[in-house]
Amino acid sequence: MQTLTVDLGSRSYPIHVGSGLLADKNLLLPHIHGQSCFTVSNATIAPLYLDKVSASVAALRHSSVVLPDGEHHKNLDTLNQIYSHLLAQQADRQSTLLALGGGVVGDICGFAAASYQRSIDFVQLPTTLLAMVDSSVGGKTGVNHALGKNMIGAFHQPQCVLIDTDTLHTLPDRELSAGLAEVIKYGLIRDREFLGWLDDNMDSLLARDSEALTYAIYRSCQHKAEVVAADEFEAGQRALLNLGHTFGHAIESAMGYGNWLHGEAVATGMVMAAEHSMLMGWLQADEVDYIRQLLQKAKLPVVPPAEMRAEDFMRYMSVDKKVLNGTLRLILLQAMGEAVVTADFDQDALHRVLSRSL
Amino acid sequence: MQTLTVDLGSRSYPIHVGSGLLADKNLLLPHIHGQSCFTVSNATIAPLYLDKVSASVAALRHSSVVLPDGEHHKNLDTLNQIYSHLLAQQADRQSTLLALGGGVVGDICGFAAASYQRSIDFVQLPTTLLAMVDSSVGGKTGVNHALGKNMIGAFHQPQCVLIDTDTLHTLPDRELSAGLAEVIKYGLIRDREFLGWLDDNMDSLLARDSEALTYAIYRSCQHKAEVVAADEFEAGQRALLNLGHTFGHAIESAMGYGNWLHGEAVATGMVMAAEHSMLMGWLQADEVDYIRQLLQKAKLPVVPPAEMRAEDFMRYMSVDKKVLNGTLRLILLQAMGEAVVTADFDQDALHRVLSRSL
Numbered sequence: 001m002q003t004l005t006v007d008l009g010s011r012s013y014p015i016h017v018g019s020g021l022l023a024d025k026n027l028l029l030p031h032i033h034g035q036s037c038f039t040v041s042n043a044t045i046a047p048l049y050l051d052k053v054s055a056s057v058a059a060l061r062h063s064s065v066v067l068p069d070g071e072h073h074k075n076l077d078t079l080n081q082i083y084s085h086l087l088a089q090q091a092d093r094q095s096t097l098l099a100l101g102g103g104v105v106g107d108i109c110g111f112a113a114a115s116y117q118r119s120i121d122f123v124q125l126p127t128t129l130l131a132m133v134d135s136s137v138g139g140k141t142g143v144n145h146a147l148g149k150n151m152i153g154a155f156h157q158p159q160c161v162l163i164d165t166d167t168l169h170t171l172p173d174r175e176l177s178a179g180l181a182e183v184i185k186y187g188l189i190r191d192r193e194f195l196g197w198l199d200d201n202m203d204s205l206l207a208r209d210s211e212a213l214t215y216a217i218y219r220s221c222q223h224k225a226e227v228v229a230a231d232e233f234e235a236g237q238r239a240l241l242n243l244g245h246t247f248g249h250a251i252e253s254a255m256g257y258g259n260w261l262h263g264e265a266v267a268t269g270m271v272m273a274a275e276h277s278m279l280m281g282w283l284q285a286d287e288v289d290y291i292r293q294l295l296q297k298a299k300l301p302v303v304p305p306a307e308m309r310a311e312d313f314m315r316y317m318s319v320d321k322k323v324l325n326g327t328l329r330l331i332l333l334q335a336m337g338e339a340v341v342t343a344d345f346d347q348d349a350l351h352r353v354l355s356r357s358l
Numbered sequence: 359m360q361t362l363t364v365d366l367g368s369r370s371y372p373i374h375v376g377s378g379l380l381a382d383k384n385l386l387l388p389h390i391h392g393q394s395c396f397t398v399s400n401a402t403i404a405p406l407y408l409d410k411v412s413a414s415v416a417a418l419r420h421s422s423v424v425l426p427d428g429e430h431h432k433n434l435d436t437l438n439q440i441y442s443h444l445l446a447q448q449a450d451r452q453s454t455l456l457a458l459g460g461g462v463v464g465d466i467c468g469f470a471a472a473s474y475q476r477s478i479d480f481v482q483l484p485t486t487l488l489a490m491v492d493s494s495v496g497g498k499t500g501v502n503h504a505l506g507k508n509m510i511g512a513f514h515q516p517q518c519v520l521i522d523t524d525t526l527h528t529l530p531d532r533e534l535s536a537g538l539a540e541v542i543k544y545g546l547i548r549d550r551e552f553l554g555w556l557d558d559n560m561d562s563l564l565a566r567d568s569e570a571l572t573y574a575i576y577r578s579c580q581h582k583a584e585v586v587a588a589d590e591f592e593a594g595q596r597a598l599l600n601l602g603h604t605f606g607h608a609i610e611s612a613m614g615y616g617n618w619l620h621g622e623a624v625a626t627g628m629v630m631a632a633e634h635s636m637l638m639g640w641l642q643a644d645e646v647d648y649i650r651q652l653l654q655k656a657k658l659p660v661v662p663p664a665e666m667r668a669e670d671f672m673r674y675m676s677v678d679k680k681v682l683n684g685t686l687r688l689i690l691l692q693a694m695g696e697a698v699v700t701a702d703f704d705q706d707a708l709h710r711v712l713s714r715s716l
Contacts, residue, residue, distance in 0.1 A: 077436055080503075087505035090676065115473070118500060118511045142476060145438075147445035153476045154512060318448065 002218045007229040011157045011342040015137060015225065017218050019210060021164040029161040031123055034094025036061035039099040040082055040109035044128050048170055053100055053125065054101060063089055067105065071262075074104045074144050076152070082112040096121040096159070102128035102175075103262070105133035107153070110141030114156035125157045127167040129179025129213075130263050133186075133220035138228040138238075149249055155233055163221075165213055173206075173299070177252035178263025180205060180298040181244075181270070183216050186223040188291065189240050190269060192221055192337030195294065199288050202297045210318065240339045243331045244269030247304070249314035254308050260301075267300035272353050277333040279349035279358070282348060289334055310354035360576045364495060365587040369515045371585065373495060375576050377568060377656070379522040380407060380483065383414035389481055391459070392452025394419040398467035399458040400442055403485050406528055411458055411483065413492025416651040422446055425463065429620075432462045432502050434510070440470040440716050454479040454517070460486035460533075461493035461620070468499030471516035482516045485525040487537025487571075488621050489576035491544075494519050496586040496596075507607055513591055521579075523571055531564075531657070538563060538656040539602075539628070541574050542583040546628060546649065550695030551651065552577055560655045598697045601689045602627030608674035612666050618659075625658035630711050635691040637707035637716070645694055668712035687697040 001018030006084030013031075021027055037060050039053055039163075046066045054062060065085045067078055086095070099109035099122060105125050111120035124136035142153015168176065180202075185196035197215075198205075204212035224241065231238040251260055260268075274291045277283045292302045317328060329343045329349070352358060371389075379385055395418050397411055404424045412420060421444045425436055444453070457467035457480060464482050470481035482494035526534065540558075545553035556563075562570035582599065585611015585661030589596040605627030609618055632649045635641045650660045662671075675686060687701045688708070710716060 035520055076438055080434055083503050083510055084505065087503055087509060109472075115469075115500075115510050115512055117509060118498065118513055140476065142473075144440050145445055147442065151445060151475060152441055152473050155476055 002214065004218070004222055004225060006157070006225040008157060008232055011139075011232075013158060013160050014275070015161040015163065015221050017132075017163040017165065017221065018215055019165050019214075021162045022052040022167070023056060025058075025163055028053075028056050028098075028123065028160075028275065029059070030150065031121075032057070032060065032096045033121060034092070034096060036089075036094075037096040037098055038062065038086060038089065038091060038114065039064040039098040039100050040067065040105055041065070042102075042105055043065045044069045045101045045105070046185060049125075049127060049167060051205060053098060064310060066235075067106075067108070071104055071144070074108055075349065076143060076145075079108055079112055079143055086112070086116055091116065091120070093117050093120055095124060097127055098123050099136075099158075100125045100127065101131070103124065103131045106131050106136050107141050107150075108143055110139070110158065111143060111157055112151050113142050114154035119156065121159050122156070126161070126163060128171055128174070128175055129168060129217070130182055131179075132163045132217050134182040134241075136163070137221055137224045161221075163217060164173060164216065165210060166212060168208060173302045174261065175263075176206070177299040178206070178233055178261040178267075180216075181263035181267040181295065181300050183220050183242070184294060184298065185270060186220050187219055187337065188274075189243050189331075189339035190223060190227075190337060191219075195337065198339055199294055200295070202211070203329040204296070218272060221333060237341075239329070239341045240331055242289055243333070243339050244271075245271050246328075246330060247272045250313045251304060251308065252255050255305055260305075264301050267295045267298075268304050271295065271302045272304065273330070274333055275358055276330070276345070276353045279352060280332065280346055282332065282334050283336070290336075304356070310351055313354045330350065360572065362522065362576065362580055362583060364515070364583040365520075366515060366590055369497075369590075371516060371518050373519040373521065373579050375490075375572055375579065377522070377524050377572075379520050380410040380525070381414065383416075385520055386411075386414050386518075387417070388452045390415070390418065391479060391694050392450070392454060392532060394447075394449060394452075395454040396420065396444060396447065396449060396455040397422040397458050398461050398463055398470065399423070400425045400460075403429045403459045403463070403525075406542055407458060407483075407485060407525060411456060414647055415456075417619065423678075424468070429462055429502070432466055432503060434503075437470055437501055437639065440467065442469070442593055444474055447473065449478070451475050451478055453483060456481050456483055456641060457494075457516075458483045459489070460484065461489045464489050464494050465508075466498070466501055468514055468516065469501060469511050472512035477514065479517050480514070482519040482618060484519070484521060486529055486542055487526060487534055487575070488608065489537075490521045490575050491537060492540045492582065492599075494521070494580045495579055497590070506613060519579075521575060522680060523575065526566060532566070532619065533621075534566070536625075536655040538574075539621035539625040539653065539658050541578050541597070542652060542656065543601055543624065543628060544578050545695065546632075547601050547689075547697035548581060548585075548624075548695060549577075553695065557655070558654055561653070564657070578609075595699075597687070597699045598689055601691070601697050602629075602631050604675055604686075604688060605630045605671065608671045609662060609666065611674045612670050618663075622659050625653045625656075626646040626660055626662050629660045630651065630662065631688065631690055633716055634688070634703070634707055635712045637710060638690065638704055640690065640692050641694070650696075662714070663685050667685040668709055671712045 248265035
């Protein structure tokens with residue numbers, strides 16, 4: 001087991017990565033301060049892993065809410081199901097929520113914890129690679145609105161993140177690849193050397209080699225933890241973690257949530273950001289090719305949907321949270337392993353990227 | 359105009375109390391940092407005062423959401439109306455919400471601000487006495503759930519509280535009295551001298567004498583600000599502000615939200631807390647009488663609904679947020695002007711209060 005800490009003063013918390021952690025009650029129980037806890041999971045994950053969690057918290061009052069699976073259930077109605085369960089079970093301010101599942105479960109459970117009785121504790125038990133390396137760390141929680149993704153939410157840090165790599169054995173191939181998009185992202189924005197390691201070890205990762213996955217997850221969480229510790233509320237550099245996300249969110253919105261996986265949309269978005277960076281003179285053509293090939297090696301898409309025109313992108317991008325006083329800000333690459341957030345970009349270059357006239 | 363500060367470090371903010379403040383754009387504009395703002399109001403208040411606010415922010419992009427009036431609209435569906443408006447108007451992270459109305463508008467608008475894009479700024483423009491002296495100060499925001507009042511929400515401090523006493527001229531008598539319950543509360547929990555002042559000046563307050571109201575509001579806000587500054591997240595003494603509220607919430611829930619006004623239920627709840635304190639030997643019978651008479655002078659009810667039995671109270675009180683690990687905590691009076699929060703109370707005395715066998 002590997003352990004690291006997200007350093008946020010009184011809100012600091014550990015991340016444990018390793019095999020068999022869900023069954024280790026000594027890891028979970030110290031982070032539950034009251035007498036009751038409630039697991040939030042979904043219909044796919046609960047049959048696989050809920051028993052392990054229940055056994056770990058057998059000493060406490062415990063019940064669970066099983067949500068329907070899928071991004072399109074990440075909304076206020078589903079959130080209200082959690083509130084109703086908590087109230088029916090008389091959950092109090094000392095109760096703890098356990099988020100057992102992927103990013104959707106973690107985000108919605110985290111926001112339920114942030115807002116139930118004006119905030120209670122929660123623990124992240126991510127079961128997808130995407131959630132392990134990204135959404136479970138850093139305290140961003142929330143739900144979607146019909147008019148925009150992640151538009152409703154709160155910053156609320158978990159008490160602990162327990163990453164049991166065994167849960168990846170049941171993850172569909174396509175979702176494993178989607179998670180690798182965020183892993184590759186850390187290399188692109190701040191770790192050129194990690195990019196090389198990923199290029200060398202991609203086959204092992206896709207074969208779900210335990211050691212390779214543990215290293216990739218641990219390294220990714222280290223990067224995320226460092227960035228979050230420096231900028232918890234995204235006043236500055238935390239925005240760099242959104243490389244590819246502005247384009248990616250537009251793809252997800254335009255294509256309908258869930259048709260493109262988040263990681264797939266981000267992968268394509270990162271290529272678009274790299275292309276934009278190349279047109280700005282910051283990246284070489286062979287570097288953009290290297291990025292495309294690495295993502296393709298991870299079995300990720302690198303070309304936006306043919307039916308999306310530049311106007312479609314602009315419409316969805318204009319409600320993106322990185323719009324500041326009406327000005328669009330983008331995350332671009334100044335070099336391999338070095339990202340920047342800027343509103344001072346070449347509009348013509350952006351249009352060329354969006355209209356696929358490179 | 360009188361001004362005081364809620365001292366919360368980087369989250370500190372001013373409270374201005376006086377006549378004609380809504381029309382003074384120099385008070386409002388310095389607290390709006392972006393280029394756009396959105397007023398949330400209700401169908402009763404908007405026709406009376408929205409024009410003044412619109413004129414004050416004429417230099418900015420501005421639109422408004424007018425909610426239906428009433429506590430039973432303080433729910434997730436109404437909250438979602440606000441989100442929809444903000445997204446349709448492309449509100450961004452630099453947008454500011456303005457809460458123009460009573461406690462319901464302030465709480466729901468505050469929670470919309472807390473949760474829209476994981477938190478944006480808001481300003482409180484309270485138009486009821488209750489909101490002026492209580493809910494607009496201190497950052498508690500939220501909505502009700504069918505299974506419990508204020509069960510969903512967040513701590514989110516406003517940028518500023520502008521209290522225009524002119525708006526009290528249109529407040530119904532019954533709501534003025536309800537607000538006075540919270541004013542009297544500050545005297546009961548921490549200011550014996552203020553109780554005497556209120557007793558001496560109750561006629562002026564009911565006659566809406568501007569000077570008397572300004573003093574009562576300013577003094578109340580001072581008390582609230584001191585308590586909130588010492589305990590922003592209600593880890594300790596802030597709970598004292600809930601004197602009468604545990605009993606009061608039970609009355610509101612049992613009778614259906616809105617049939618008893620919050621202040622009316624709190625007034626009766628404070629009498630019940632005083633009765634309980636008397637049975638504990640902390641208050642004299644003549645002191646309980648003094649409290650009853652002062653509340654009656656303010657035209658407030660002092661006896662719980664005849665149809666509520668002890669079991670009804672206990673059922674609703676068991677989901678109260680002041681229940682800690684299943685243990686009910688109550689706020690009682692150790693003396694006039696001195697409150698305490700305790701789980702170590704005489705259960706038999708509680709039962710006598712609830713069953714009206716004093």
